[in-house]
Amino acid sequence: MSVGGIFPDVVGLSYRCGSNEGITTDSFTYQYEPGTNVTFSIGDLVLGESRGKPHTTVSDLVPVDTATFDPKVINRARFLFSLSAGQGFEAPITIDNHVRYVVGKYASQINLDSSDTSDLDGVLSSICSELGIAPKTVSHTRNHLRRAASGLKVLRDLPIPTRNNGGGGGWQ
Structure with missing residues (x-):
């Protein structure tokens, strides 16, 4: 039995899980079989695999105990x-x-x-x-x-003006 998972913010990412194969949709969804690994790729380039789950990110494409900044x-x-x-x-x-x-x-x-x-x-x-x-x-x-x-999603980094870049004087 297949269920849907989400790979946020990625459309067109190829996946394969048991008999399920396709690309993530415009709503970032993919199909997986619970308890089965899902392989994500772009063409022949395999990005990695993760146990199928409701929410998958790029950090899930490496072994479970891999540090965030590995x-x-x-x-x-x-x-x-x-x-x-x-x-x-x-x-x-x-x-x-x-x-x-x-x-x-x-x-x-x-x-x-x-x-x-x-x-x-x-x-x-x-x-x-x-x-x-x-x-x-x-x-x-x-x-x-x-x-x-940390659970944050920043859509875009913006420069914030500071007073003379911290050096005193006028605004920059």
Whole structure:
């Protein structure tokens, strides 16, 4: 018996769980069989797998006891977040056929399990350049992961004016 789960803010992410296979919908849903692992991917690039559950995030795509800021989590999150046209989550990540094609061209160069988060820099730059979007930085990704772990969802980071950047004098 299949039930529905949500992978928030991601449309078009491929999944496979037992006899269920498809892509996350416009409302971010996918189907899973309780007690069974769900594999999430973009074309041939497997992002990871998680036990099927009502709410799944990129942090669930690594083994259960993996720390929030482990490079495996950061690499997966940075890769996925970089596919968003926005700076934050003001719009969902949409994985369409063009994104799948571009990711597929570079899939053999992507090591999401690398212990060095900068290993994604070159390939992510190439992918995002072809898609006409800017890759997310490691610090941007860490901020979103930290907020998510605290139960916060920031749609977009905005600069806040401070009085002379803290140095006294006029507003900046």
